Amino acid sequence: MMINIPKKPKPSLLSVLGYPFAFLFSIYSFFQIGFNLEDFRRNLQNRRLVTDPLFDPKWEWAVENATAALIETIQIAILASILGCFIALPLSFYASRATNQTTITYYIYKSFLNFIRTIPDLFWAMLFTVAVGLGPFAGVLALIMFSMAIMGKLLSETIDSIDLGPLEAAKSSGAKHNQAVFSSALPQILPNFTAYFLYIFELCIRASVILGLVGAGGVGRIIETQRIFLRFDRISPIIVLILFAVIAIEQFSVWLRRKIL
Protein backbone atom coordinates (compact mmCIF):
# COMPACT_ATOMS: atom_id res chain seq x y z
CA MET A 1 0.00 0.00 0.00
CA MET A 2 1.27 3.47 -0.87
CA ILE A 3 1.11 6.02 1.86
CA ASN A 4 2.60 9.49 1.92
CA ILE A 5 5.06 9.55 4.76
CA PRO A 6 5.60 13.17 5.81
CA LYS A 7 9.15 14.48 5.52
CA LYS A 8 11.13 14.41 8.70
CA PRO A 9 11.58 18.01 9.86
CA LYS A 10 15.12 19.39 9.72
CA PRO A 11 16.90 19.69 13.06
CA SER A 12 16.44 23.17 14.48
CA LEU A 13 19.19 25.76 14.59
CA LEU A 14 19.23 25.40 18.37
CA SER A 15 20.29 21.77 18.28
CA VAL A 16 22.81 22.27 15.47
CA LEU A 17 24.62 25.28 16.99
CA GLY A 18 23.31 25.59 20.54
CA TYR A 19 24.36 22.33 22.12
CA PRO A 20 27.95 22.28 20.76
CA PHE A 21 28.28 25.90 21.89
CA ALA A 22 27.05 25.09 25.39
CA PHE A 23 29.52 22.19 25.57
CA LEU A 24 32.52 24.25 24.43
CA PHE A 25 31.58 27.14 26.70
CA SER A 26 31.49 24.80 29.72
CA ILE A 27 35.02 23.59 28.98
CA TYR A 28 36.24 27.16 28.49
CA SER A 29 34.64 28.17 31.82
CA PHE A 30 36.32 25.25 33.55
CA PHE A 31 39.76 26.68 32.82
CA GLN A 32 38.78 30.34 33.08
CA ILE A 33 37.40 29.97 36.63
CA GLY A 34 40.56 28.20 37.73
CA PHE A 35 38.85 24.97 38.66
CA ASN A 36 41.91 23.24 39.94
CA LEU A 37 41.94 19.96 41.84
CA GLU A 38 45.55 20.53 42.89
CA ASP A 39 44.61 23.68 44.85
CA PHE A 40 41.76 21.79 46.40
CA ARG A 41 44.09 19.05 47.63
CA ARG A 42 46.68 21.47 49.00
CA ASN A 43 44.12 23.53 50.92
CA LEU A 44 42.54 20.43 52.31
CA GLN A 45 45.71 19.91 54.39
CA ASN A 46 44.98 23.14 56.26
CA ARG A 47 41.49 21.99 57.04
CA ARG A 48 42.16 21.21 60.69
CA LEU A 49 42.16 24.92 61.43
CA VAL A 50 38.43 24.92 60.62
CA THR A 51 37.30 21.35 61.10
CA ASP A 52 38.78 20.70 64.53
CA PRO A 53 36.81 23.47 66.26
CA LEU A 54 33.76 22.67 64.12
CA PHE A 55 33.64 19.21 65.67
CA ASP A 56 34.17 20.56 69.17
CA PRO A 57 30.90 22.47 69.54
CA LYS A 58 30.38 24.70 72.57
CA TRP A 59 26.74 23.84 73.16
CA GLU A 60 26.23 25.75 76.37
CA TRP A 61 27.64 28.93 74.94
CA ALA A 62 25.40 28.64 71.85
CA VAL A 63 22.18 27.95 73.76
CA GLU A 64 22.94 30.79 76.15
CA ASN A 65 23.90 33.37 73.57
CA ALA A 66 22.07 32.46 70.36
CA THR A 67 18.59 31.36 71.44
CA ALA A 68 17.19 34.88 71.76
CA ALA A 69 18.69 35.84 68.41
CA LEU A 70 17.26 32.72 66.76
CA ILE A 71 13.79 33.56 68.08
CA GLU A 72 14.25 37.08 66.74
CA THR A 73 15.08 35.58 63.34
CA ILE A 74 11.85 33.59 63.37
CA GLN A 75 9.87 36.66 64.44
CA ILE A 76 11.35 38.65 61.56
CA ALA A 77 10.31 35.93 59.13
CA ILE A 78 6.75 35.63 60.47
CA LEU A 79 6.09 39.35 60.48
CA ALA A 80 7.68 39.95 57.08
CA SER A 81 5.96 37.09 55.26
CA ILE A 82 2.52 38.01 56.62
CA LEU A 83 2.84 41.72 55.83
CA GLY A 84 4.56 41.19 52.48
CA CYS A 85 2.04 38.63 51.23
CA PHE A 86 -0.99 40.68 52.23
CA ILE A 87 0.41 43.81 50.58
CA ALA A 88 1.02 41.75 47.45
CA LEU A 89 -2.54 40.38 47.37
CA PRO A 90 -4.30 43.50 46.03
CA LEU A 91 -1.26 44.49 43.92
CA SER A 92 -1.39 41.14 42.11
CA PHE A 93 -4.89 41.83 40.82
CA TYR A 94 -3.64 45.07 39.28
CA ALA A 95 -0.65 43.26 37.80
CA SER A 96 -2.75 40.68 35.96
CA ARG A 97 -4.30 41.07 32.53
CA ALA A 98 -7.38 39.13 33.63
CA THR A 99 -8.42 41.65 36.28
CA ASN A 100 -6.88 44.86 34.98
CA GLN A 101 -7.87 45.92 31.49
CA THR A 102 -6.18 49.31 31.71
CA THR A 103 -2.92 48.82 29.83
CA ILE A 104 -1.04 51.67 31.52
CA THR A 105 -1.71 50.73 35.15
CA TYR A 106 -1.13 47.06 34.31
CA TYR A 107 2.38 47.81 33.09
CA ILE A 108 3.07 50.14 36.01
CA TYR A 109 2.18 47.49 38.61
CA LYS A 110 3.87 44.72 36.66
CA SER A 111 7.14 46.62 36.31
CA PHE A 112 6.96 47.75 39.93
CA LEU A 113 6.81 44.12 41.08
CA ASN A 114 9.53 43.13 38.59
CA PHE A 115 11.74 45.93 39.86
CA ILE A 116 11.42 44.84 43.48
CA ARG A 117 12.16 41.26 42.51
CA THR A 118 15.35 42.13 40.64
CA ILE A 119 16.93 43.55 43.80
CA PRO A 120 18.39 40.78 46.00
CA ASP A 121 17.21 40.50 49.61
CA LEU A 122 20.70 41.18 50.99
CA PHE A 123 20.78 44.46 49.08
CA TRP A 124 17.37 45.44 50.49
CA ALA A 125 18.72 44.66 53.96
CA MET A 126 21.76 46.91 53.45
CA LEU A 127 19.50 49.63 52.10
CA PHE A 128 17.18 49.49 55.10
CA THR A 129 19.97 49.29 57.69
CA VAL A 130 21.11 52.61 56.28
CA ALA A 131 17.57 53.98 56.27
CA VAL A 132 16.29 52.84 59.70
CA GLY A 133 19.49 51.77 61.43
CA LEU A 134 20.95 48.38 62.32
CA GLY A 135 18.59 45.86 63.85
CA PRO A 136 15.63 43.59 63.23
CA PHE A 137 13.33 46.34 61.94
CA ALA A 138 15.57 46.72 58.89
CA GLY A 139 15.42 42.95 58.49
CA VAL A 140 11.63 42.95 58.54
CA LEU A 141 11.46 45.70 55.93
CA ALA A 142 13.91 43.86 53.69
CA LEU A 143 11.99 40.62 53.88
CA ILE A 144 8.68 42.40 53.28
CA MET A 145 10.07 43.50 49.92
CA PHE A 146 11.34 39.96 49.34
CA SER A 147 7.97 38.33 50.16
CA MET A 148 6.00 40.93 48.25
CA ALA A 149 8.07 40.40 45.11
CA ILE A 150 7.71 36.63 45.11
CA MET A 151 4.02 36.63 46.00
CA GLY A 152 3.30 39.33 43.42
CA LYS A 153 4.99 37.30 40.71
CA LEU A 154 3.41 33.94 41.56
CA LEU A 155 -0.06 35.27 42.33
CA SER A 156 -0.43 37.63 39.38
CA GLU A 157 0.48 34.78 37.05
CA THR A 158 -2.06 32.55 38.78
CA ILE A 159 -4.70 35.25 38.33
CA ASP A 160 -3.83 35.37 34.62
CA SER A 161 -5.14 31.84 34.26
CA ILE A 162 -8.39 31.99 36.27
CA ASP A 163 -11.75 31.15 34.73
CA LEU A 164 -13.01 34.46 33.33
CA GLY A 165 -16.62 33.23 33.11
CA PRO A 166 -17.67 34.16 36.66
CA LEU A 167 -16.12 37.61 36.21
CA GLU A 168 -18.13 38.13 33.03
CA ALA A 169 -21.25 36.97 34.85
CA ALA A 170 -20.72 39.47 37.67
CA LYS A 171 -20.02 42.28 35.19
CA SER A 172 -23.10 41.45 33.14
CA SER A 173 -25.22 41.97 36.26
CA GLY A 174 -23.98 45.54 36.66
CA ALA A 175 -21.45 44.91 39.44
CA LYS A 176 -18.61 47.38 39.90
CA HIS A 177 -15.15 46.18 38.87
CA ASN A 178 -13.86 45.72 42.43
CA GLN A 179 -17.02 43.91 43.45
CA ALA A 180 -16.71 41.55 40.48
CA VAL A 181 -13.03 40.86 41.27
CA PHE A 182 -13.70 40.29 44.95
CA SER A 183 -16.71 38.04 44.49
CA SER A 184 -15.58 36.08 41.43
CA ALA A 185 -11.79 36.17 41.05
CA LEU A 186 -10.55 36.13 44.66
CA PRO A 187 -12.22 32.85 45.71
CA GLN A 188 -10.60 31.16 42.71
CA ILE A 189 -7.05 31.97 43.81
CA LEU A 190 -7.35 31.68 47.62
CA PRO A 191 -6.01 28.09 47.76
CA ASN A 192 -2.98 29.14 45.68
CA PHE A 193 -2.47 32.19 47.88
CA THR A 194 -2.38 30.02 51.00
CA ALA A 195 0.09 27.58 49.44
CA TYR A 196 2.36 30.39 48.21
CA PHE A 197 2.19 32.06 51.61
CA LEU A 198 3.46 28.97 53.43
CA TYR A 199 6.22 28.54 50.84
CA ILE A 200 7.28 32.17 51.19
CA PHE A 201 7.24 31.84 54.97
CA GLU A 202 9.77 28.99 54.68
CA LEU A 203 11.93 31.05 52.32
CA CYS A 204 11.83 33.96 54.78
CA ILE A 205 13.00 31.78 57.67
CA ARG A 206 16.05 30.75 55.66
CA ALA A 207 16.66 34.24 54.29
CA SER A 208 16.38 35.90 57.70
CA VAL A 209 19.31 33.83 58.98
CA ILE A 210 21.53 35.45 56.37
CA LEU A 211 20.24 38.98 56.95
CA GLY A 212 22.16 39.28 60.22
CA LEU A 213 25.38 39.19 58.22
CA VAL A 214 24.71 42.74 57.07
CA GLY A 215 23.41 43.87 60.45
CA ALA A 216 19.70 43.46 59.95
CA GLY A 217 19.06 41.57 63.16
CA GLY A 218 18.64 37.93 64.06
CA VAL A 219 21.01 35.04 64.54
CA GLY A 220 23.11 35.92 61.49
CA ARG A 221 24.67 38.77 63.43
CA ILE A 222 26.07 36.37 66.03
CA ILE A 223 27.43 34.03 63.35
CA GLU A 224 29.14 36.98 61.69
CA THR A 225 30.92 38.17 64.86
CA GLN A 226 32.07 34.67 65.79
CA ARG A 227 33.30 34.05 62.25
CA ILE A 228 35.49 37.15 62.43
CA PHE A 229 37.22 35.65 65.49
CA LEU A 230 37.37 32.24 63.79
CA ARG A 231 35.36 30.71 66.66
CA PHE A 232 34.01 27.82 64.62
CA ASP A 233 33.46 25.88 67.82
CA ARG A 234 30.71 28.40 68.63
CA ILE A 235 29.34 28.60 65.08
CA SER A 236 28.78 24.89 64.56
CA PRO A 237 26.24 24.44 67.38
CA ILE A 238 24.38 27.56 66.19
CA ILE A 239 24.12 26.06 62.72
CA VAL A 240 22.75 22.85 64.19
CA LEU A 241 20.20 24.87 66.21
CA ILE A 242 19.13 26.70 63.05
CA LEU A 243 18.84 23.40 61.24
CA PHE A 244 16.50 22.03 63.90
CA ALA A 245 14.41 25.20 63.89
CA VAL A 246 14.09 25.21 60.09
CA ILE A 247 13.14 21.53 59.98
CA ALA A 248 10.55 22.01 62.74
CA ILE A 249 9.01 25.02 61.02
CA GLU A 250 8.90 23.32 57.63
CA GLN A 251 7.21 20.30 59.15
CA PHE A 252 4.66 22.61 60.75
CA SER A 253 4.09 24.33 57.43
CA VAL A 254 3.61 21.02 55.61
CA TRP A 255 1.12 19.93 58.27
CA LEU A 256 -0.74 23.25 58.04
CA ARG A 257 -0.90 23.09 54.25
CA ARG A 258 -2.44 19.63 54.36
CA LYS A 259 -4.88 20.82 56.99
CA ILE A 260 -6.10 23.90 55.10
CA LEU A 261 -5.96 22.87 51.46
Added chain:
Amino acid sequence: MIKFKNVSVTYPGGVKALDDVSLEIEEGDFLIIVGMSGAGKSTLLRTVNNLVKPTNGEVLVDSKNVTNANKRELKEIRSDIGMIFQTFNLVNRSSVLKNVLTGRLSQVSTIRSILGLWPQEDKQIAFEALNKVEILEKAYVRGSNLSGGQQQRVGIARALAQKPKVMLADEPVASLDPITSRVVMKYLKEINQELGITTIVNLHFLDLAKEFGERLIGLKEGKLVYDGKVGDVSDQDFENIYGRAIKASDMLGNDD
Protein backbone atom coordinates in the same frame (compact mmCIF):
# COMPACT_ATOMS: atom_id res chain seq x y z
CA MET B 1 -38.74 46.78 24.26
CA ILE B 2 -35.36 45.92 22.81
CA LYS B 3 -34.41 47.54 19.54
CA PHE B 4 -31.43 46.69 17.31
CA LYS B 5 -30.72 49.46 14.81
CA ASN B 6 -28.42 48.34 11.96
CA VAL B 7 -26.09 46.59 14.36
CA SER B 8 -22.77 45.34 12.98
CA VAL B 9 -19.88 43.84 14.91
CA THR B 10 -16.43 43.33 13.43
CA TYR B 11 -13.94 41.70 15.80
CA PRO B 12 -10.30 42.75 15.86
CA GLY B 13 -8.74 40.57 13.21
CA GLY B 14 -11.52 41.31 10.75
CA VAL B 15 -14.12 38.63 11.51
CA LYS B 16 -17.54 40.07 10.80
CA ALA B 17 -19.76 38.52 13.48
CA LEU B 18 -22.87 40.64 12.88
CA ASP B 19 -23.82 42.29 9.62
CA ASP B 20 -26.41 45.08 9.72
CA VAL B 21 -28.99 43.42 11.98
CA SER B 22 -32.20 45.35 12.70
CA LEU B 23 -34.74 43.83 15.03
CA GLU B 24 -37.40 44.71 17.57
CA ILE B 25 -38.32 42.54 20.53
CA GLU B 26 -41.54 43.28 22.41
CA GLU B 27 -41.77 43.28 26.16
CA GLY B 28 -42.54 39.82 27.53
CA ASP B 29 -41.46 38.03 24.33
CA PHE B 30 -39.81 34.63 24.41
CA LEU B 31 -37.42 34.80 21.50
CA ILE B 32 -35.20 32.03 20.28
CA ILE B 33 -32.15 32.60 18.11
CA VAL B 34 -30.90 29.70 16.01
CA GLY B 35 -27.94 29.39 13.69
CA MET B 36 -24.75 27.45 13.13
CA SER B 37 -21.92 27.98 15.56
CA GLY B 38 -20.11 31.10 14.44
CA ALA B 39 -23.29 32.62 12.97
CA GLY B 40 -23.22 35.45 15.50
CA LYS B 41 -25.79 34.28 18.08
CA SER B 42 -23.59 34.91 21.11
CA THR B 43 -22.43 38.22 19.72
CA LEU B 44 -26.00 39.39 19.14
CA LEU B 45 -26.94 38.47 22.71
CA ARG B 46 -23.89 40.23 24.13
CA THR B 47 -24.65 43.51 22.39
CA VAL B 48 -27.82 43.75 24.50
CA ASN B 49 -25.80 44.31 27.69
CA ASN B 50 -22.76 45.68 25.87
CA LEU B 51 -20.42 42.86 26.82
CA VAL B 52 -19.71 43.23 23.09
CA LYS B 53 -19.79 46.76 21.71
CA PRO B 54 -21.24 47.13 18.21
CA THR B 55 -18.82 48.62 15.69
CA ASN B 56 -21.79 50.14 13.88
CA GLY B 57 -25.39 50.81 14.81
CA GLU B 58 -26.88 50.78 18.28
CA VAL B 59 -29.00 48.80 20.71
CA LEU B 60 -31.80 50.31 22.80
CA VAL B 61 -33.28 48.62 25.87
CA ASP B 62 -36.45 50.32 27.11
CA SER B 63 -35.49 53.30 24.92
CA LYS B 64 -32.19 53.62 26.81
CA ASN B 65 -29.18 53.55 24.50
CA VAL B 66 -26.93 50.71 25.64
CA THR B 67 -24.26 51.20 23.04
CA ASN B 68 -23.44 54.80 23.90
CA ALA B 69 -24.08 54.63 27.64
CA ASN B 70 -21.30 55.85 29.93
CA LYS B 71 -19.90 53.57 32.63
CA ARG B 72 -22.40 54.50 35.32
CA GLU B 73 -25.42 54.34 33.01
CA LEU B 74 -24.23 51.01 31.66
CA LYS B 75 -24.05 49.47 35.16
CA GLU B 76 -27.58 50.65 35.80
CA ILE B 77 -28.86 49.20 32.52
CA ARG B 78 -27.00 45.93 33.14
CA SER B 79 -28.55 45.55 36.58
CA ASP B 80 -31.91 45.13 34.78
CA ILE B 81 -30.57 42.45 32.43
CA GLY B 82 -29.95 38.94 33.73
CA MET B 83 -27.67 36.58 31.84
CA ILE B 84 -27.28 32.80 31.79
CA PHE B 85 -24.22 31.11 30.31
CA GLN B 86 -23.42 27.88 28.52
CA THR B 87 -20.73 26.99 31.08
CA PHE B 88 -22.81 28.32 34.01
CA ASN B 89 -19.97 30.60 35.16
CA LEU B 90 -20.44 29.93 38.85
CA VAL B 91 -17.64 30.49 41.32
CA ASN B 92 -17.07 26.83 42.15
CA ARG B 93 -15.42 27.45 45.49
CA SER B 94 -18.18 29.69 46.82
CA SER B 95 -21.52 28.59 48.23
CA VAL B 96 -24.65 28.60 46.09
CA LEU B 97 -26.02 31.48 48.16
CA LYS B 98 -22.89 33.58 47.60
CA ASN B 99 -23.14 32.90 43.88
CA VAL B 100 -26.77 34.00 43.79
CA LEU B 101 -25.95 37.11 45.81
CA THR B 102 -23.59 38.11 42.97
CA GLY B 103 -26.80 39.07 41.19
CA ARG B 104 -27.42 41.67 43.92
CA LEU B 105 -23.95 43.27 43.74
CA SER B 106 -25.17 46.27 41.76
CA GLN B 107 -27.56 47.15 44.61
CA VAL B 108 -25.06 47.25 47.50
CA SER B 109 -21.93 49.25 48.22
CA THR B 110 -18.52 47.74 47.49
CA ILE B 111 -17.61 47.74 51.20
CA ARG B 112 -20.77 45.89 52.23
CA SER B 113 -20.31 43.24 49.55
CA ILE B 114 -16.63 42.73 50.41
CA LEU B 115 -17.35 42.36 54.12
CA GLY B 116 -20.29 40.10 53.33
CA LEU B 117 -22.70 42.39 55.20
CA TRP B 118 -25.66 41.71 52.94
CA PRO B 119 -28.91 43.46 53.85
CA GLN B 120 -31.56 40.97 54.99
CA GLU B 121 -33.72 42.08 52.08
CA ASP B 122 -31.12 41.03 49.50
CA LYS B 123 -30.64 37.65 51.16
CA GLN B 124 -34.41 37.18 51.09
CA ILE B 125 -34.44 37.92 47.34
CA ALA B 126 -31.64 35.39 46.82
CA PHE B 127 -33.49 32.70 48.77
CA GLU B 128 -36.69 33.37 46.82
CA ALA B 129 -34.81 33.08 43.54
CA LEU B 130 -33.38 29.71 44.66
CA ASN B 131 -36.84 28.61 45.66
CA LYS B 132 -38.16 29.56 42.25
CA VAL B 133 -35.83 27.04 40.57
CA GLU B 134 -36.45 24.53 43.38
CA ILE B 135 -32.90 24.29 44.66
CA LEU B 136 -33.27 26.22 47.93
CA GLU B 137 -32.01 23.31 50.04
CA LYS B 138 -28.59 23.60 48.36
CA ALA B 139 -28.08 27.23 49.47
CA TYR B 140 -25.01 26.47 51.61
CA VAL B 141 -23.48 23.83 49.34
CA ARG B 142 -20.39 24.67 47.30
CA GLY B 143 -21.03 25.29 43.62
CA SER B 144 -18.57 22.56 42.63
CA ASN B 145 -20.62 19.94 44.49
CA LEU B 146 -23.63 20.35 42.19
CA SER B 147 -24.50 18.51 38.98
CA GLY B 148 -24.52 20.43 35.70
CA GLY B 149 -28.30 20.83 35.70
CA GLN B 150 -28.27 22.08 39.28
CA GLN B 151 -25.47 24.52 38.48
CA GLN B 152 -27.48 25.95 35.62
CA ARG B 153 -30.49 26.38 37.90
CA VAL B 154 -28.23 28.33 40.27
CA GLY B 155 -27.21 30.35 37.21
CA ILE B 156 -30.86 31.12 36.58
CA ALA B 157 -31.38 32.00 40.25
CA ARG B 158 -28.41 34.38 40.11
CA ALA B 159 -29.94 36.16 37.12
CA LEU B 160 -33.38 36.15 38.77
CA ALA B 161 -31.94 37.73 41.91
CA GLN B 162 -31.28 40.85 39.84
CA LYS B 163 -35.07 41.21 39.47
CA PRO B 164 -34.38 41.75 35.78
CA LYS B 165 -36.63 43.04 33.04
CA VAL B 166 -34.69 41.15 30.39
CA MET B 167 -33.17 37.67 30.53
CA LEU B 168 -30.41 36.61 28.12
CA ALA B 169 -29.57 32.92 27.85
CA ASP B 170 -26.46 32.02 25.84
CA GLU B 171 -26.72 28.34 24.86
CA PRO B 172 -28.07 27.51 28.33
CA VAL B 173 -28.42 23.78 27.66
CA ALA B 174 -25.43 23.05 25.43
CA SER B 175 -23.52 21.41 28.29
CA LEU B 176 -26.49 19.40 29.60
CA ASP B 177 -28.12 16.06 28.84
CA PRO B 178 -31.59 15.95 27.16
CA ILE B 179 -33.65 15.54 30.34
CA THR B 180 -31.99 18.35 32.30
CA SER B 181 -32.02 20.47 29.15
CA ARG B 182 -35.80 20.35 29.11
CA VAL B 183 -35.98 21.09 32.86
CA VAL B 184 -33.81 24.19 32.40
CA MET B 185 -35.87 25.35 29.40
CA LYS B 186 -39.06 24.77 31.40
CA TYR B 187 -37.81 27.11 34.16
CA LEU B 188 -36.87 29.78 31.64
CA LYS B 189 -40.32 29.54 30.06
CA GLU B 190 -42.10 29.65 33.42
CA ILE B 191 -40.15 32.72 34.49
CA ASN B 192 -40.99 34.39 31.20
CA GLN B 193 -44.71 33.67 31.57
CA GLU B 194 -45.18 34.28 35.28
CA LEU B 195 -42.91 37.31 35.72
CA GLY B 196 -43.26 38.71 32.21
CA ILE B 197 -39.49 38.95 31.78
CA THR B 198 -38.46 39.42 28.14
CA THR B 199 -36.32 36.40 27.35
CA ILE B 200 -33.84 35.79 24.54
CA VAL B 201 -32.37 32.31 24.20
CA ASN B 202 -29.60 31.10 21.89
CA LEU B 203 -30.13 27.49 20.92
CA HIS B 204 -28.77 25.17 18.32
CA PHE B 205 -31.21 22.29 18.87
CA LEU B 206 -34.08 22.74 16.43
CA ASP B 207 -36.59 20.51 18.23
CA LEU B 208 -36.00 22.35 21.50
CA ALA B 209 -36.52 25.65 19.68
CA LYS B 210 -39.85 24.40 18.32
CA GLU B 211 -40.92 23.00 21.65
CA PHE B 212 -40.35 26.10 23.77
CA GLY B 213 -40.09 29.09 21.46
CA GLU B 214 -42.73 31.56 20.35
CA ARG B 215 -40.82 33.76 18.01
CA LEU B 216 -37.77 32.49 16.23
CA ILE B 217 -35.04 34.31 14.38
CA GLY B 218 -32.32 32.73 12.30
CA LEU B 219 -28.79 34.03 11.86
CA LYS B 220 -26.45 33.02 9.09
CA GLU B 221 -22.96 34.47 8.77
CA GLY B 222 -23.99 37.44 10.89
CA LYS B 223 -27.09 38.27 8.85
CA LEU B 224 -30.69 38.01 9.95
CA VAL B 225 -32.14 35.41 7.56
CA TYR B 226 -35.35 34.36 9.31
CA ASP B 227 -37.87 36.05 11.59
CA GLY B 228 -41.22 34.49 12.33
CA LYS B 229 -43.46 32.46 14.58
CA VAL B 230 -42.08 29.09 15.64
CA GLY B 231 -45.32 27.43 14.49
CA ASP B 232 -44.75 28.61 10.93
CA VAL B 233 -41.14 27.53 10.56
CA SER B 234 -40.55 24.69 8.11
CA ASP B 235 -37.67 22.28 7.61
CA GLN B 236 -36.87 24.22 4.47
CA ASP B 237 -36.47 27.40 6.57
CA PHE B 238 -34.09 25.60 8.92
CA GLU B 239 -32.10 24.34 5.95
CA ASN B 240 -31.80 27.92 4.72
CA ILE B 241 -30.58 29.10 8.11
CA TYR B 242 -28.06 26.28 8.42
CA GLY B 243 -27.10 26.35 4.75
CA ARG B 244 -27.24 22.55 4.60
CA ALA B 245 -29.58 19.61 5.20
CA ILE B 246 -30.85 19.00 8.72
CA LYS B 247 -28.90 16.31 10.58
CA ALA B 248 -29.67 14.20 13.62
CA SER B 249 -27.11 16.18 15.63
CA ASP B 250 -29.21 19.30 15.16
CA MET B 251 -31.86 17.65 17.30
CA LEU B 252 -31.63 17.18 21.04
CA GLY B 253 -33.89 14.15 20.77
CA ASN B 254 -35.43 12.28 23.65
CA ASP B 255 -33.41 10.52 26.25
CA ASP B 256 -35.11 7.17 25.72
